Each structure stands twice: as structure tokens, then as C-alpha cells.
Amino acid sequence: MNSEPKNTEIGPDFTKNGGLLPAIAQDIENGEVLMLAYMNEAAFQETCRTGTAVYFSRSRGKLWHKGEQSGHHQTVEKILIDCDQDTILLRVRQHGAACHEGYRSCFFRECTDEGLQVVSDRLINPEDVYR
Amino acid sequence: MNSEPKNTEIGPDFTKNGGLLPAIAQDIENGEVLMLAYMNEAAFQETCRTGTAVYFSRSRGKLWHKGEQSGHHQTVEKILIDCDQDTILLRVRQHGAACHEGYRSCFFRECTDEGLQVVSDRLINPEDVYR
Numbered sequence: 001m002n003s004e005p006k007n008t009e010i011g012p013d014f015t016k017n018g019g020l021l022p023a024i025a026q027d028i029e030n031g032e033v034l035m036l037a038y039m040n041e042a043a044f045q046e047t048c049r050t051g052t053a054v055y056f057s058r059s060r061g062k063l064w065h066k067g068e069q070s071g072h073h074q075t076v077e078k079i080l081i082d083c084d085q086d087t088i089l090l091r092v093r094q095h096g097a098a099c100h101e102g103y104r105s106c107f108f109r110e111c112t113d114e115g116l117q118v119v120s121d122r123l124i125n126p127e128d129v130y131r
Numbered sequence: 132m133n134s135e136p137k138n139t140e141i142g143p144d145f146t147k148n149g150g151l152l153p154a155i156a157q158d159i160e161n162g163e164v165l166m167l168a169y170m171n172e173a174a175f176q177e178t179c180r181t182g183t184a185v186y187f188s189r190s191r192g193k194l195w196h197k198g199e200q201s202g203h204h205q206t207v208e209k210i211l212i213d214c215d216q217d218t219i220l221l222r223v224r225q226h227g228a229a230c231h232e233g234y235r236s237c238f239f240r241e242c243t244d245e246g247l248q249v250v251s252d253r254l255i256n257p258e259d260v261y262r
Contacts, residue, residue, distance in 0.1 A: 011242050022153050022167060031162025036153060036218040048242075081247065082237040083230050087167040089238045099214050106213040107220045111142050111179075116212065 013085040014041040023088040025053060025098065027105075028077045034098035035106040037064070039088060051076055053090055070129045072096030102126045144216040145172040154219040156184060156229065158236075159208045165229035166237040168195070170219060182207055184221055201260045203227030228254045231261065 012021050019041065025034045037055035039047070043063055046054040050065075053074035057064035067073030074092040081088060099106040101122075108120035143152050150172065156165045168186035170178070174194055177185040181196075184205035188195035198204030205223040212219060230237040232253075239251040 011247075024155055024164060024167065026164055033155060033157055033164065033220055036155065036213065079242040080238040080250070081240050081242055082167065083232050083234075083239070084237075087237075089164055101214050103214075106215075106218070107211040108214070109212050111210040111212055116142075119211070 011079075011085075012039070012041075012044060012081055012088055014044070016084075016086040020056060020058070021086050021088055023053075023055060023090060025074055025090045025092050025094070027094055028091040029093070032105050033107055034074075034092070034094055034104070037066075044088070047076055047090075048079070053092060067095065070096065070100070072098065072129070074098070097123045097129075100126060100130065102129075142210075142216075143170070143172075143175060143212055143219055145175070147215075147217040151187060151189070152217050152219055154184075154186060154221060156205055156221045156223050156225070158225055159222040160224070163236050164238055165205075165223070165225055165235070168197075175219070178207055178221075179210070184223060198226065201227065201231070203229065203260070205229070228260075231257060233257045233260075 020038045022036055023039045024036050027034055038058055040056040043054045043056045046063060053066040053076055055064045055066060073095050076090050076092050078091040097104050102124045103120050104123050105120060108118055109116045110119045151169045153167055154170045155167050158165055169189055171187040174185045174187045177194060184197040184207055186195045186197060204226050207221050207223050209222040228235050233255045234251050235254050236251060239249055240247045241250045
């Protein structure tokens with residue numbers, strides 16, 4: 001986790017998907033899927049270097065150190081890669097809430113025949129974190 | 132699971148990402164992340180209608196009924212959506228192997244300082260399935 005990847009032999013293939021690969025964060029303790037964000041090569045290298053999740057914010061067009069504003073960062077314990085080397089799976093220890101809406105996981109709603117149903121409890125009030 | 136979504140109020144927002152949203156398949160029994168593929172609106176509706184995972188194959192440019200060739204389909208038990216309504220999470224019962232390389236999960240390799248390490252056992256020989 002401390003060395004930077006030198007080429008695609010040891011990591012994701014950033015020649016794919018325009019250099020922006022989906023990265024899934026999964027809670028290493030209970031297996032919960034917490035969120036999906038994107039990584040460019042710099043974000044991946046910074047994640048490996050720091051041991052905490054760093055994504056590329058598509059809306060802001062720059063690296064996004066997860067938790068930089070909220071303090072709710074992710075300690076990365078394992079990084080897995082899929083067969084096509086174009087999706088990243090992070091097994092993380094989530095500090096606080098992964099979701100900016102205050103839920104532990106961004107996947108707090110289920111699609112049902114009656115519409116979207118909230119299936120999780122809110123951990124925190126987003127207004128207490130994002131001012 | 133049997134009705135088709137009428138609008139974004141009850142499902143993913145296919146006006147985002149050029150109409151192609153990442154969909155994570157997670158084993159409902161043990162929480163394992165099995166794969167990531169993409170869905171357009173037609174794939175999502177077909178998934179809801181049939182109760183089995185249907186993706187959009189970017190390489191073939193058409194709907195891909197998971198398991199159509201291998202028989203290794205996914206029964207969809209729950210569909211969750213993230214806060215931004217642009218990522219789909221399927222909780223599925225995986226029949227056979229999710230990965231075309233014969234592993235139960237596509238995430239069978241870990242990125243380590245020594246390169247990619249296989250961390251799962253192969254379930255099947257791909258040559259027995261894909262001829």
C-alpha cells in the first residue's frame with residue numbers, strides 16, 4: 001500500500017474509460033457497499049501513498065481527499081481490481097458517514113414498486129458537517 | 132420488482148452519465164462484491180421486469196442478459212440507488228460464477244506492493260462454459 005504503481009501490471013488500467021475508473025468503497029468490517037466514486041491515476045497513486053481514499057471529483061475537476069471537509073475519511077485496508085482492470089474495489093474502514101446526506105452508506109434507498117424507500121438510519125445531520 | 136419505473140422519482144436518473152450508469156452486483160448472502168457493469172434505462176427496466184440482472188454491454192452495444200451464454204445468471208433480490216441516483220446497487224443471488232474468468236467475483240486480485248495477487252479460488256474452467 002505504500003509504493004506507487006509503476007504500470008498496469010500491478011494495478012488499474014488508466015488507458016481505459018478516458019482515464020477515469022469507477023471505485024467502489026466497501027466496509028471491510030460488515031461488507032456494506034458505502035459509495036461509488038471515480039479515480040484517475042493521480043487519485044489512485046495518492047490513495048496508495050496515503051492509505052486513505054482519494055478520488056477524482058468530476059464536478060470539481062480535481063482530486064478529492066474523502067473527508068477533507070467532513071472529517072469522515074476512509075482508511076484503505078485492501079485494494080482489489082476486477083478482471084478487466086477497469087474497476088477498483090477498496091475495502092475500507094469508514095470513519096463517520098460515507099454519504100454527504102448523513103447516512104453511513106450512499107445506498108440508503110431501495111427501489112420498490114411504491115417508489116424509493118429509505119432503508120437506513122441517518123447517522124449525522126449534514127448541516128452539522130457541511131457549512 | 133415487477134413494475135417498470137415511470138420516472139426518476141422511483142429509480143435511477145438516466146439523464147446522467149450519458150444514460151449509462153454503473154451497476155454493482157453484490158452477493159445478498161455474504162456481501163461479496165461480485166462485479167460492476169453498466170445499465171441503460173432499457174437494461175434497468177428489463178432487470179425490474181424479469182427479476183434477473185440485465186446489463187448494457189458497452190463492447191457489444193446491446194442488452195446483455197447476464198448468464199445468457201454461461202447460464203450463470205443473477206436473481207435480483209433488491210435494488211438500491213445512491214444519493215445522486217446515478218449508481219445502482221443490486222443485491223443478487225449469484226448462480227455459478229459472476230466472472231467470465233471462472234471466479235465467483237470479478238475482484239479476484241489484490242493490488243499489493245509485489246504486484247497483483249490472486250486472492251480467490253477459481254470456481255470453474257472458463258473453457259467449459261464459453262466455447
